[in-house]
Amino acid sequence: MNPHLAPVAVPDPTALAHVQRLCDLAEPYTAGSGTDELFAAAMAETNAWHADRSPFFAALLQEPPGAPAPTVGEGIRTPLVPAVFFKRHEVLSVPRDEVFLHLTSSGTTGQKSQMFFDEWTIRSAQRMVARIFDHYGWITPDQPVNYLLYSYEPAPSLKLGTSFTDNYLCDFAPARHTTHALRHTGSGHEFDVHGCIAALQRYAEDTVPVRILGFPAFLHFTLERMRAMGLPPLQLPEGSLVLLGGGWKGHADRQIGKDDFCAEVTERLGIPGERVRDTFGSVEHCVPYVECAHHRLHVPVWSRAAVRDTGTLSPLPYGERGFLHLVSPYITSVPAQSVVMGDLASLHPGEECPCPLSTDWFTVHGRAGVSRNRSCAVAAAELMKGMS
Numbered sequence: 001m002n003p004h005l006a007p008v009a010v011p012d013p014t015a016l017a018h019v020q021r022l023c024d025l026a027e028p029y030t031a032g033s034g035t036d037e038l039f040a041a042a043m044a045e046t047n048a049w050h051a052d053r054s055p056f057f058a059a060l061l062q063e064p065p066g067a068p069a070p071t072v073g074e075g076i077r078t079p080l081v082p083a084v085f086f087k088r089h090e091v092l093s094v095p096r097d098e099v100f101l102h103l104t105s106s107g108t109t110g111q112k113s114q115m116f117f118d119e120w121t122i123r124s125a126q127r128m129v130a131r132i133f134d135h136y137g138w139i140t141p142d143q144p145v146n147y148l149l150y151s152y153e154p155a156p157s158l159k160l161g162t163s164f165t166d167n168y169l170c171d172f173a174p175a176r177h178t179t180h181a182l183r184h185t186g187s188g189h190e191f192d193v194h195g196c197i198a199a200l201q202r203y204a205e206d207t208v209p210v211r212i213l214g215f216p217a218f219l220h221f222t223l224e225r226m227r228a229m230g231l232p233p234l235q236l237p238e239g240s241l242v243l244l245g246g247g248w249k250g251h252a253d254r255q256i257g258k259d260d261f262c263a264e265v266t267e268r269l270g271i272p273g274e275r276v277r278d279t280f281g282s283v284e285h286c287v288p289y290v291e292c293a294h295h296r297l298h299v300p301v302w303s304r305a306a307v308r309d310t311g312t313l314s315p316l317p318y319g320e321r322g323f324l325h326l327v328s329p330y331i332t333s334v335p336a337q338s339v340v341m342g343d344l345a346s347l348h349p350g351e352e353c354p355c356p357l358s359t360d361w362f363t364v365h366g367r368a369g370v371s372r373n374r375s376c377a378v379a380a381a382e383l384m385k386g387m388s
Contacts, residue, residue: 002139004130004171008123011094011332015049018042019329023124028131028300029357031350035301039329040073046329046337047077053093057335069306069327069338070315071360078327078338080313083284086115086336094118094333103283115283118333125286125330126168128302132290133172138241144176146203148196150214150244152189153180169213169243176208181218196222200234200269209239216244216278220261223268235270242271243290245279258295280364285326285339289362296353296361303328305362307347308340321346321365342367 008023010016018041025035050057060079068078092099100119117125133139147170154167170178179199182189200222203210212219219242242265256264262273280289280297287303299305306325307316316322324345327338344365350358 002130002134002141002172004126005134006127008120008127011118011120012049016042016045016332018045019332023127023302023330025301026131028128028135028302029298029359030301031358036073039301039304040076042329043072043076043078043327043337046332049332050093050335050337054091054335056089056091057093060335066313067315069304069325071304071306072327078325080308080325080340081336081338082340083282083342086284086334090114090116091335092116092333093335099333115336116333117286117331121331121333122286125288128300128330129168129288130172132288132300133169136290138172140173143209143239144174145209145211146176146199146206147178148181148199148203148210148212149178150181150196150212150216150218152182153184169211173209173211176206177203181214181222191218191221193222193225197226197229197231200226200236204234204236207237209241210236211240212242212244214244215246216261217246217255219244220256220264223264226268233268233270240269240271240275242269242276243279244277245281262295282341284336285328285341287326287328287330292353292355292357292361294353294355296348296355296357297363298350298353298355298357298359298361300359302330305345305347305360307345307362310344313340316347318348319346324362324364 010020010023013020018038022038022042047061051061052058057079060081061077063079065077066080068076072078094116098118099116101117101122103115103117130139149167149170151167179195181191181193181196183192183195196218200210258278262276265271265276266273274293277291278295278297279291281287287300289297289299291297304327306327307320307322308314308325309316309322313323321344324341324343325338326341329337331337344367345362346365347360347362350360353361
C-alpha cells in the first residue's frame with residue numbers, strides 16, 4: 001500500500017467519529033443518501049469542535065443563521081468565511097504546539113494566507129489526493145517517471161502551498177529525473193524557460209513517461225517559445241501526464257481556452273487531451289478537485305460545493321455564476337470548514353458530464369473583481385515578464 005493511503009486518526013475519536021468515517025471513505029466519488037447523511041453528521045461535529053476551541057467561530061455561530069449551502073444538509077450551519085480573511089488573521093482551533101505544518105498562499109510580497117495544520121488535517125488532505133490518484137490509476141510505484149515541475153524549486157525558507165503540493169505529487173511515481181521551472185537563485189526564483197525546453201527534449205528521448213505539474217501559464221509559455229524558436233514538436237513517451245493548477249492570474253490577456261490549450265499540448269508534446277487535466281485547490285481549502293477525462297471538476301465525497309450570489313451571498317441554482325463556496329469537515333486546526341473563495345464559478349449536476357462520475361462538478365470562470373492581494377500564481381506570473 002502507498003503510505004499516503006494508510007489510516008489516519010482524528011484528534012478525538014469520540015467527538016469526531018463521523019468525521020473519521022467520512023474521511024475514511026476510500027472511493028472518492030461515492031454519492032447517495034447514505035454519504036449525504038454522513039457528511040451532514042460530520043459537519044455538525046466539526047462545527048462543535050471549532051465552536052469549543054475558536055472564539056472567532058463561536059462568535060460566528062451567535063449570528064443569525066444564513067442560508068446554508070444547499071448540498072450540505074438541512075439544519076447544518078455553514079457560516080461564510082471569505083478566504084481573504086486568512087490573509088489578515090491567524091485563527092487556530094488547536095494549541096500552537098500541535099501545529100504540524102505552516103503554509104502560505106502567496107509569493108515574496110503582498111498579503112499571505114497563513115494556514116496552520118495539525119497532523120490529522122494535512123495527512124487527511126494528502127490521503128484524499130492519494131485516493132484520487134489511485135482512482136485514476138496514477139499511483140505507479142513500479143514505473144519511474146521524469147518530472148517537469150512548473151512550480152518553485154524548494155528552498156530552506158519556502159513555505160508556499162503550491163511548492164509543497166507539487167513536490168508531494170512526486171511521491172506517487174518514483175522519479176528518474178526532476179526539473180524545476182522556477183529555479184531558486186538564493187534571493188528569489190527565476191523562470192528557466194530554456195531549461196524547461198532542454199528537459200522536454202531529453203525526456204522525449206527517454207523511455208519512461210513524463211509528468212508535468214504546476215502552473216499552466218508556464219507550460220504554455222514554454223510551448224510558445226519552442227514554436228517561436230522553430231523547434232519541431234516532440235513525442236513524449238506513452239503514459240505521460242499533465243496535471244496543472246493555479247490559473248493564469250497576471251496573464252489573463254494571453255490566456256487561451258481550455259480546448260486550445262489541450263490541443264497545443266497534444267500537438268507539441270504528443271500527450272492526448274484526456275491526460276491533460278486541470279485541478280483546483282487552495283491553501284485555505286486543501287480538498288483536491290481534479291478534472292475527469294471530460295475536464296469537469298467533480299466534487300469528491302469529502303466535500304460539498306455551492307455557488308453564492310456576489311451581491312447577496314444567497315445560494316444560486318445550477319448553472320448560474322457566483323462566488324464558489326466550498327465546505328468540508330476534514331479540517332480541525334483552523335475554522336476553515338466553510339470557505340467562500342474569491343473565484344467566480346458555476347455548479348452543475350453530475351449527469352451533465354458524460355463521464356461515469358455522478359457527483360456535482362463546477363467550472364471556474366475567473367477571479368471576482370480586482371484585488372491587491374496576490375496568490376502564488378500572481379507572484380509566479382511576475383517572473384514571466386519579458387517572456388512575450
